[in-house]
Amino acid sequence: MSLLEIRGLRKCFGSVVAADDITFAVEPGEALGIIGPNGAGKTTLFNLIAGGLFPDSGTIHLDGRDITTARPHERCIAGVARSYQIPRPFETLTVFENLLVAAVYGRRKSEADAAQACGEILDQVGLMRRANVLAGSLTLLERKRLEMARALATSPRLLLLDEIAGGLTESECGALVDTIKALHDSGVTIVWIEHIVHALTAAVGRLIVLNFGRKIAEGNPDAVMSSADVRHIYIGIEA
Amino acid sequence: MAKHSKSLAGTGQYRIVTGTPVSLVAAGGTLILVAVLTALPFFAGRDLLENMIFVFYMLALAQCWNLLAGYAGLVSVGQQAFVGLGGYLLFALTIIAGIDPLVAILLAGAISALFALPTALIVFRLRGAYFAIGTWVVAEVYRLSFAQFRQLGGGTGTSLGPDITNAVFGIDWVKSLLDVRTPAARDVISYWAALALAVGTLLLVYLILRSRRGLALGAIRDSEEAAASVGVNNARVKLVVYIIVAAVTGMIGALIYLQKARISPDAAFSVLDWTAYVIFIVVIGGIGTIEGPILGTLIFYLLQNYLASYGPVYLILLGALAILVMLFAPKGLWGYVSQRYGVELLPIRRRLVWKKDP
Numbered sequence: 001m002s003l004l005e006i007r008g009l010r011k012c013f014g015s016v017v018a019a020d021d022i023t024f025a026v027e028p029g030e031a032l033g034i035i036g037p038n039g040a041g042k043t044t045l046f047n048l049i050a051g052g053l054f055p056d057s058g059t060i061h062l063d064g065r066d067i068t069t070a071r072p073h074e075r076c077i078a079g080v081a082r083s084y085q086i087p088r089p090f091e092t093l094t095v096f097e098n099l100l101v102a103a104v105y106g107r108r109k110s111e112a113d114a115a116q117a118c119g120e121i122l123d124q125v126g127l128m129r130r131a132n133v134l135a136g137s138l139t140l141l142e143r144k145r146l147e148m149a150r151a152l153a154t155s156p157r158l159l160l161l162d163e164i165a166g167g168l169t170e171s172e173c174g175a176l177v178d179t180i181k182a183l184h185d186s187g188v189t190i191v192w193i194e195h196i197v198h199a200l201t202a203a204v205g206r207l208i209v210l211n212f213g214r215k216i217a218e219g220n221p222d223a224v225m226s227s228a229d230v231r232h233i234y235i236g237i238e239a
Numbered sequence: 240m241a242k243h244s245k246s247l248a249g250t251g252q253y254r255i256v257t258g259t260p261v262s263l264v265a266a267g268g269t270l271i272l273v274a275v276l277t278a279l280p281f282f283a284g285r286d287l288l289e290n291m292i293f294v295f296y297m298l299a300l301a302q303c304w305n306l307l308a309g310y311a312g313l314v315s316v317g318q319q320a321f322v323g324l325g326g327y328l329l330f331a332l333t334i335i336a337g338i339d340p341l342v343a344i345l346l347a348g349a350i351s352a353l354f355a356l357p358t359a360l361i362v363f364r365l366r367g368a369y370f371a372i373g374t375w376v377v378a379e380v381y382r383l384s385f386a387q388f389r390q391l392g393g394g395t396g397t398s399l400g401p402d403i404t405n406a407v408f409g410i411d412w413v414k415s416l417l418d419v420r421t422p423a424a425r426d427v428i429s430y431w432a433a434l435a436l437a438v439g440t441l442l443l444v445y446l447i448l449r450s451r452r453g454l455a456l457g458a459i460r461d462s463e464e465a466a467a468s469v470g471v472n473n474a475r476v477k478l479v480v481y482i483i484v485a486a487v488t489g490m491i492g493a494l495i496y497l498q499k500a501r502i503s504p505d506a507a508f509s510v511l512d513w514t515a516y517v518i519f520i521v522v523i524g525g526i527g528t529i530e531g532p533i534l535g536t537l538i539f540y541l542l543q544n545y546l547a548s549y550g551p552v553y554l555i556l557l558g559a560l561a562i563l564v565m566l567f568a569p570k571g572l573w574g575y576v577s578q579r580y581g582v583e584l585l586p587i588r589r590r591l592v593w594k595k596d597p
Contacts, residue, residue, distance in 0.1 A: 040359060041276055050468060051467075052464065052468075071466045071470075071472075071474070072464075072467035072468055072469070073470050073471055073472045076467070076468060076469055076470040077470050081468070081469070084465065084468075088458075088464065088465040089460045089461070089462075089465075090458045090461040090462060090465065090466075091461050092457060092460065092461055092527070093454075093457045093458065093461065094588065094589070094590070096589065096590070096591040097454065097457065097588070097589055098458075098587060099455060100255075101454045101455060101457070101458045101466070101469055101471065102469035102470065104451050104454060105451075105454075105455060105469055105470035105471045105472075106470035107470075108470075108471045111255055111451065111454075111589070112254075112255065115252075115255045116252060116253050116254045116590065117589060118253070118255075119253030119593070122591070131590075131591045132590045132591060150465075150469060151468075151469075153469070154470055158462055164272055184327055
């Protein structure tokens with residue numbers, strides 16, 4: 001059974017169709033990339049999956065269970081975790097406390113049990129030496145790492161990454177790709193939205209292209225990127 | 240079973256530590272202070288006791304509002320609804336039902352919590368500024384409703400007779416213990432009740448913030464959307480806080496009006512006395528900290544004590560001070576101090592440490 005199954009998802013904001021009959025599935029252990037020009041409906045799709053928005057029609061199933069109308073915190077407990085494109089750390093909590101909330105509420109752990117898991121995640125994403133400083137004092141790269149670490153602290157089955165590499169330097173981006181690959185190797189299913197195509201294709205096994213809320217291509221990253229439709233959209237954007 | 244960390248040599252475990260040396264000293268200091276305050280009636284006059292009662296209930300109200308607005312993001316301008324409700328419940332329970340006033344205070348808390356549930360169903364539909372206005376409107380509805388009760392004096396209010404105020408539990412014991420007359424003994428009992436309520440409120444807020452719910456409140460304060468995305472049921476956490484605060488506020492209201500022994504709808508449901516001043520205290524002291532409202536209460540008490548005789552000038556000064564603090568120390572005076580010097584008297588921070596296996 002697919003881990004995530006999306007069928008006929010549709011969402012309009014007034015006359016703008018942000019998601020137009022989108023259907024796809026994500027298999028357990030897969031890493032799926034989603035690209036598309038600005039305004040293609042990528043973040044809207046994430047909001048529909050994570051529960052920030054509810055669709056006008058269509059269904060979302062997680063592991064066979066219908067979560068179309070579940071509230072955001074219920075989806076987190078069911079196993080969906082996300083990072084935000086613009087990081088939203090809990091600024092007045094420390095980095096460690098950011099993860100602790102996620103582990104205690106997202107995974108229903110006691111604080112003492114959660115400490116061990118949070119420590120290991122901080123180690124994994126390279127934030128250990130910042131564990132006890134306020135999250136509000138982090139740099140952009142650290143905030144992006146915190147977004148990922150906090151999502152991981154909920155022990156997700158499905159991790160949604162929203163432009164986590166955006167705004168980073170080339171070497172920072174490379175380090176992030178390595179972290180994401182390691183995560184994927186450890187068995188986490190990943191759906192990753194990204195503008196930086198080479199970072200994305202280095203980590204995912206399948207690519208979906210969105211444009212004007214519609215899915216216009218899907219498949220092997222190399223094949224998708226060389227298809228005529230996708231080249232047409234990206235000419236002038238990808239120099 | 241010891242788990243392995245990649246960056247640190249050896250085996251061990253991650254643990255959570257909360258206390259700091261400063262906080263240990265602060266805890267000891269607090270215990271001594273509470274002991275001194277408990278013994279105060281043995282060597283202080285009635286004026287000081289009455290002033291301290293005022294300080295205690297303003298402190299308790301400030302802690303409650305701070306938990307509500309500073310942590311749960313529920314900026315209510317209608318907490319006078321529960322002060323008035325508690326006060327009127329005390330009068331109703333003692334005059335009509337003949338219950339001992341101290342027991343009535345506890346009952347007033349429980350009944351206020353029951354009233355908070357339907358109130359929340361209405362005001363929780365509103366967000367931000369609309370929530371603030373909504374709570375105020377609900378408080379007005381409470382005021383107008385209690386003005387309808389003839390048995391409690393209608394719009395003009397009523398008084399507690401000496402038969403009730405003098406029959407407070409323990410009054411004979413206090414009279415013989417301190418060798419004082421009945422009115423003074425009544426004040427002593429009110430003083431101890433107010434002290435217990437203030438310390439109890441402080442302890443309750445501290446324990447809530449130290450619990451897992453405190454973590455969720457911190458997350459909600461910083462980003463509601465992100466809090467929900469990591470599994471926090473925002474609506475439920477907020478509802479629990481609203482109801483707890485209503486119960487405590489109701490008890491404070493009951494105590495205030497036991498001491499005043501006279502109640503009227505306009506005074507009991509006064510937005511100025513029970514919400515505006517409380518907001519002033521929390522804002523100048525430091526919203527979103529436990530220490531802030533304590534500092535704010537002391538400043539407010541001193542200002543009131545020395546400036547209230549100037550009339551309108553006093554209110555202008557209060558407003559000016561609030562504006563200055565908001566402009567130059569937006570996190571309040573305590574927020575300014577703790578940021579500058581990194582002090583935290585009541586430790587609610589959780590620090591991650593690595594403990595090596597022996």
